[in-house]
Amino acid sequence: VRELAERVLAGDMRAAARACRLADDRAPGYEELLRELYPHGGRAWLIGVTGTPGAGKSTLSDALVAEFRARAERVAVVAIDPTSPFTGGAVLGDRIRMQRHFEDPDVFIRSLATRGALGGLTRSTRDVTLVLEAWGAGVVLVETVGVGQDELDVCRLVQTTLVVTQPGLGDDVQAVKAGILEIADVFAVNKADREGADAAVRELEQRMALGAAERAVVPTVATRGQGVPELVSALDAHRVWSTGTAEGRERHRSRAIQAFVMFLRDALADEVLASLGAEVTETAERLERREIDPYTAAGELIARFRGT
Amino acid sequence: VRELAERVLAGDMRAAARACRLADDRAPGYEELLRELYPHGGRAWLIGVTGTPGAGKSTLSDALVAEFRARAERVAVVAIDPTSPFTGGAVLGDRIRMQRHFEDPDVFIRSLATRGALGGLTRSTRDVTLVLEAWGAGVVLVETVGVGQDELDVCRLVQTTLVVTQPGLGDDVQAVKAGILEIADVFAVNKADREGADAAVRELEQRMALGAAERAVVPTVATRGQGVPELVSALDAHRVWSTGTAEGRERHRSRAIQAFVMFLRDALADEVLASLGAEVTETAERLERREIDPYTAAGELIARFRGT
Numbered sequence: 001v002r003e004l005a006e007r008v009l010a011g012d013m014r015a016a017a018r019a020c021r022l023a024d025d026r027a028p029g030y031e032e033l034l035r036e037l038y039p040h041g042g043r044a045w046l047i048g049v050t051g052t053p054g055a056g057k058s059t060l061s062d063a064l065v066a067e068f069r070a071r072a073e074r075v076a077v078v079a080i081d082p083t084s085p086f087t088g089g090a091v092l093g094d095r096i097r098m099q100r101h102f103e104d105p106d107v108f109i110r111s112l113a114t115r116g117a118l119g120g121l122t123r124s125t126r127d128v129t130l131v132l133e134a135w136g137a138g139v140v141l142v143e144t145v146g147v148g149q150d151e152l153d154v155c156r157l158v159q160t161t162l163v164v165t166q167p168g169l170g171d172d173v174q175a176v177k178a179g180i181l182e183i184a185d186v187f188a189v190n191k192a193d194r195e196g197a198d199a200a201v202r203e204l205e206q207r208m209a210l211g212a213a214e215r216a217v218v219p220t221v222a223t224r225g226q227g228v229p230e231l232v233s234a235l236d237a238h239r240v241w242s243t244g245t246a247e248g249r250e251r252h253r254s255r256a257i258q259a260f261v262m263f264l265r266d267a268l269a270d271e272v273l274a275s276l277g278a279e280v281t282e283t284a285e286r287l288e289r290r291e292i293d294p295y296t297a298a299g300e301l302i303a304r305f306r307g308t
Numbered sequence: 309v310r311e312l313a314e315r316v317l318a319g320d321m322r323a324a325a326r327a328c329r330l331a332d333d334r335a336p337g338y339e340e341l342l343r344e345l346y347p348h349g350g351r352a353w354l355i356g357v358t359g360t361p362g363a364g365k366s367t368l369s370d371a372l373v374a375e376f377r378a379r380a381e382r383v384a385v386v387a388i389d390p391t392s393p394f395t396g397g398a399v400l401g402d403r404i405r406m407q408r409h410f411e412d413p414d415v416f417i418r419s420l421a422t423r424g425a426l427g428g429l430t431r432s433t434r435d436v437t438l439v440l441e442a443w444g445a446g447v448v449l450v451e452t453v454g455v456g457q458d459e460l461d462v463c464r465l466v467q468t469t470l471v472v473t474q475p476g477l478g479d480d481v482q483a484v485k486a487g488i489l490e491i492a493d494v495f496a497v498n499k500a501d502r503e504g505a506d507a508a509v510r511e512l513e514q515r516m517a518l519g520a521a522e523r524a525v526v527p528t529v530a531t532r533g534q535g536v537p538e539l540v541s542a543l544d545a546h547r548v549w550s551t552g553t554a555e556g557r558e559r560h561r562s563r564a565i566q567a568f569v570m571f572l573r574d575a576l577a578d579e580v581l582a583s584l585g586a587e588v589t590e591t592a593e594r595l596e597r598r599e600i601d602p603y604t605a606a607g608e609l610i611a612r613f614r615g616t
Contacts, residue, residue, distance in 0.1 A: 038601035293346035
């Protein structure tokens with residue numbers, strides 16, 4: 001494991017791939033590996049990219065990868081999105097377009113499945129991101145589809161969140177956005193050559209309570225590269241804000257605390273199951289028979305856990 | 309609180325609405341309320357309804373509500389789906405169609421927001437469902453959009469899960485289905501008058517490894533009511549299987565254990581934050597400074613929690 005860690009730190013892509021698998025499978029030695037790598041994390045710029053499928057998120061992601069490569073940054077992509085071109089869930093055109101990145105030794109692409117395990121996705125994202133930072137990524141793009149709780153949780157792990165939307169989405173999508181609005185740092189209103197783009201930009205600006213220098217709404221036409229330089233500038237500005245101002249650091253800090261609480265919650269559940277597994281099952285069965293209610297049951301088990 | 313519980317048990321809809329709010333807000337007295345109601349839960353048939361927006365899920369839900377009302381069942385709908393007509397996130401036609409249910413005193417409709425809180429959505433769903441069972445609902449439909457982890461978690465709370473899909477969805481949607489396939493009991497392939505419907509039904513049948521009597525794929529054309537009786541029969545058959553066979557009860561039991569583990573996990577996190585809040589924050593800050601790794605940090609806090 002130590003040797004693997006060293007090879008990752010030396011920038012070996014195959015070692016990084018092996019380390020990602022090890023972490024993702026939680027195979028023996030993974031905790032030791034992550035402990036070894038931990039001091040080398042926290043250096044990359046983590047950018048979350050989310051938005052509804054079809055809004056052009058993948059085309060914009062592709063443009064961002066190209067942009068950061070042009071700055072000679074090592075780039076990693078963690079794709080949780082099943083519609084991402086990086087994970088193969090895309091139309092043929094996307095795949096061909098992505099080809100250039102697949103062949104670039106300084107672009108590492110890793111897809112993560114949506115797991116059934118409790119908190120599994122957030123955990124995998126955190127661990128894989130650490131491996132990629134240790135490998136030397138200067139920028140890590142974390143692609144998700146912005147709908148569920150786990151996607152919002154994943155956004156807590158990143159520094160800057162880009163949300164890609166398009167004009168003319170109905171009211172029903174607005175509802176989805178409620179959670180997304182809280183977490184978005186930069187909005188791209190893609191397909192901005194369509195009717196309603198100006199109105200969409202204005203509405204988002206109002207709802208994001210702009211004036212705050214760190215948030216921006218940028219109209220783009222991803223297929224023609226239009227607005228991409230402005231988008232990159234907006235992302236850069238957000239990064240400067242988040243690392244260079246007291247307010248930005250404070251927000252980063254509060255997200256980090258939330259992220260650690262999630263981590264702790266999952267670690268606690270593992271511990272309880274490891275030490276009281278049989279009793280948990282037994283209690284669940286008493287619950288099934290309605291002999292006990294879940295509040296009392298959880299209280300009893302927690303007391304046992306603390307007492308043993 | 310005791311009086312409120314009694315009024316809920318007497319079938320008072322306004323009391324049920326108040327109790328749902330109390331539970332959802334976790335306002336003072338909510339645990340006592342839920343303890344009072346708990347022995348009266350576990351009686352209703354909980355049906356999860358999920359699927360991609362646009363597949364006709366809301367039209368089918370509407371038909372199901374009408375069907376169960378025709379059997380003189382009290383029906384409750386818990387809508388987590390922002391595109392559900394029950395929550396107002398729908399086009400005008402849907403709203404008009406739903407009107408008849410809104411005016412029916414034996415149909416209770418409650419929408420839940422997607423919460424930012426950890427595990428909040430699953431918790432709210434569980435608590436609100438209990439209130440509705442105690443109120444006398446014979447059937448509770450839990451509507452979600454089938455994408456994220458939290459929706460999958462919510463499906464663990466129900467007895468029968470209906471997934472609504474349509475022919476001709478691309479590969480990208482297939483990927484989303486990976487998690488859904490595991491959890492689907494009955495599939496409705498809606499818009500079955502479109503091309504590709506037979507192929508979609510066949511493919512789903514294969515992927516669900518049919519032969520198992522409890523799972524079914526039913527073609528429907530919801531707008532014309534076509535296939536709805538067959539869909540209801542398939543749901544009924546699943547219910548009979550899940551309550552009347554050893555295998556069905558075993559599956560129900562294993563899901564109940566999973567659901568309790570989720571509950572316990574959230575309760576544990578609450579407890580740790582209540583008793584070690586300052587230390588958790590402090591540890592998160594040491595993490596930020598990379599003075600400690602999360603594995604060691606969580607281990608230390610858990611040891612403290614167990615020792616105090």
